[in-house]
Amino acid sequence: MGRLKQKGKAGAAKAYVTRSSAVKKLQCSLADFRRLCILKGIFPREPRNKKKANKGSTAPTSFYYAKDIAYLAHEPVLKKLREHKAFAKKISRALGRGEWSTAKNLEETKPTYRLDHIIKERYPTFVDAVRDIDDALCMIFLFASLPSNLRVSSSLIANCARLAAEWQLYVMHSHSLSKVFLSIKGIYYQAEVMEQTVTWLVPYQFTQNIPSDVDVRVMLTFLELYQTLLGFVFFKLYTDAGLVYPPPLDTSKDESGAGVGAFNLQETDRSVPTSVTKPANSAKKVSSKEVRQTIKNIAADSAAVDRENEMDVDYEDQISADADEEFVAHPSTSEPNTVAALPTLHSLSAVPLPNSTKLFAPYTFFLSRETSRPVFEFLVRSFGGRIGWPASSGSGSPLLETDESITHVIIDRPLVVKPNETTEERERRLRRKYVQPQWVADCINAGKILLEDLYAQGATLPPHLSPFGEREGAYDPTIGLSGGDIMANGEESEQEEESDAGGEGDEDENTSTSGVARVATTVIVADDPDTLRAAELTAEAAGMDYGAFEREVKKSQQKQKSSDTRAEGDGEQDMNKMLMSNRQRKLYERMKHGERKRAAEHADLEEKRRRIQKEKKRKAQTT
Numbered sequence: 001m002g003r004l005k006q007k008g009k010a011g012a013a014k015a016y017v018t019r020s021s022a023v024k025k026l027q028c029s030l031a032d033f034r035r036l037c038i039l040k041g042i043f044p045r046e047p048r049n050k051k052k053a054n055k056g057s058t059a060p061t062s063f064y065y066a067k068d069i070a071y072l073a074h075e076p077v078l079k080k081l082r083e084h085k086a087f088a089k090k091i092s093r094a095l096g097r098g099e100w101s102t103a104k105n106l107e108e109t110k111p112t113y114r115l116d117h118i119i120k121e122r123y124p125t126f127v128d129a130v131r132d133i134d135d136a137l138c139m140i141f142l143f144a145s146l147p148s149n150l151r152v153s154s155s156l157i158a159n160c161a162r163l164a165a166e167w168q169l170y171v172m173h174s175h176s177l178s179k180v181f182l183s184i185k186g187i188y189y190q191a192e193v194m195e196q197t198v199t200w201l202v203p204y205q206f207t208q209n210i211p212s213d214v215d216v217r218v219m220l221t222f223l224e225l226y227q228t229l230l231g232f233v234f235f236k237l238y239t240d241a242g243l244v245y246p247p248p249l250d251t252s253k254d255e256s257g258a259g260v261g262a263f264n265l266q267e268t269d270r271s272v273p274t275s276v277t278k279p280a281n282s283a284k285k286v287s288s289k290e291v292r293q294t295i296k297n298i299a300a301d302s303a304a305v306d307r308e309n310e311m312d313v314d315y316e317d318q319i320s321a322d323a324d325e326e327f328v329a330h331p332s333t334s335e336p337n338t339v340a341a342l343p344t345l346h347s348l349s350a351v352p353l354p355n356s357t358k359l360f361a362p363y364t365f366f367l368s369r370e371t372s373r374p375v376f377e378f379l380v381r382s383f384g385g386r387i388g389w390p391a392s393s394g395s396g397s398p399l400l401e402t403d404e405s406i407t408h409v410i411i412d413r414p415l416v417v418k419p420n421e422t423t424e425e426r427e428r429r430l431r432r433k434y435v436q437p438q439w440v441a442d443c444i445n446a447g448k449i450l451l452e453d454l455y456a457q458g459a460t461l462p463p464h465l466s467p468f469g470e471r472e473g474a475y476d477p478t479i480g481l482s483g484g485d486i487m488a489n490g491e492e493s494e495q496e497e498e499s500d501a502g503g504e505g506d507e508d509e510n511t512s513t514s515g516v517a518r519v520a521t522t523v524i525v526a527d528d529p530d531t532l533r534a535a536e537l538t539a540e541a542a543g544m545d546y547g548a549f550e551r552e553v554k555k556s557q558q559k560q561k562s563s564d565t566r567a568e569g570d571g572e573q574d575m576n577k578m579l580m581s582n583r584q585r586k587l588y589e590r591m592k593h594g595e596r597k598r599a600a601e602h603a604d605l606e607e608k609r610r611r612i613q614k615e616k617k618r619k620a621q622t623t
Helices: 019-026 030-040 066-072 076-097 100-108 116-122 126-131 134-144 154-174 216-240 251-255 288-321 345-350 373-382 423-431 438-446 483-501 504-522 529-541 546-578 582-622
Strands: 016-018 063-065 177-182 187-193 196-202 364-367 386-388 408-410 433-435
Touching (some): 016 066, 019 030, 019 066, 030 066, 030 076, 030 216, 063 066, 076 100, 116 216, 126 196, 126 216, 134 196, 154 216, 177 373, 177 438, 364 373, 373 386, 373 438, 529 546
Parallel strands (some): 364 386, 364 408, 408 433
Antiparallel strands (some): 016 063, 177 187
């Protein structure tokens, strides 16, 4: 006989644990349990049968894997949290009794914990950490723009601002920025770091506030983890790039509002000492055997250096001898018709490198005082350009407004004619290109320098589209309308114009004619010439020309075909839905509802665009 199973001892009841049971097992508060789950990456699970997992109860609750809770029980941070709880009790007791010296000693020995081991556990390789810094960067830039209050300390905001500046410095130094999008929520950036795509959101520089209904404790726990993660990642990135981390901060420039320019990027000294000398008062004596071994090592090192020098000379001679030689492609013996094509050093060097990383290298920019200096300084310097700004935007500008090397001025104000403009100012204005800020972002997304005339000062800007892969079939305002839609709208507009040009009698006649034509063409069948002939005679008797009649016939045939295909598709979809499960059917219905909603939005935007174009055309004709 098999082993009897007890209720609640196997299956889902054993695999899952409720949140209250987990807190009771770990002997910690609910806030500490929530913090541990965030730090360790443990989140609630949804069992297939909640009643079985909850041992017959149907009360709503959160479930966790029992193995995850057992994993948390051995976490060193849990021990530190318990010690902090005991510390809080001791210091409150000492303060209540007025024992100030005891409270001071307790404060000096306050228990702290580190998250280094958690970062190593969650990210075993460096590429994994780089792949997961999107949310960390968004959180860092968000807190860097918040004001300090009782819940968010000023030191925490300063640390977030430092990390944000370090990331921007690395992106500018490595020229790894690829895309930018100016949206309503903020500015989206995308960079390629270690062959990984990193996308983050930076809020605009407006006055921010912390809503009262937001649980800042949860966000601060995430921020604590993200700060440690970014510290590891930035140290590795700076070290691999040969830079000193953390970059030194010039306090005077930072106080005067230099921003990112207050940090100095310094290269590390890669010189390594060849030998290490021991102190003279070393207690260990050097034996004669060690001396002989050291002499042999020095002789071997000198011989190896000589061989390397000889190899270097031979290699240089070989390169100089083979510099003029090229690879000759010979046909294969087995397949004489195919020609071998192997990449060589000369062919690889001849391949043009992408120059989008140095897009703004030939240009020098100057910011107007109403433009955001941190944003465009980051964009221009990331693509190799030089940029200056007025003193009102902060100190540290490498250029003055009168510099002759300035080629573009980024300005975001309406065009105003200056009455008392001098000859020198007029010549300087004619030499420069005055563009709006969107030009910089569109050039970066296009990977080339666009025409400045479309983005001139005071001009109506073209649509700024998102460079991040939109869904297929999304509305694109830069492309024209479809051919059928244009033809149909053209005919409708022509008919409307003709009706507007004529009198009321003509309008009534056209209305009756179009009504007769629609009645005649609704009964048309493509394979029935007799019916088609009868409809043609009816339209001719009503005074309708043959061209308009053909257009009505084509419209009716297209509608009939679309309705037939839609009916066939609906029948096939109904058959497929009969074979789906209830969950799959609901998911399919939600998906189709979303498709219909997006199609309706697309049609509304196209209709709005048609009306605008029609209105423009009518105004142009009247003028």
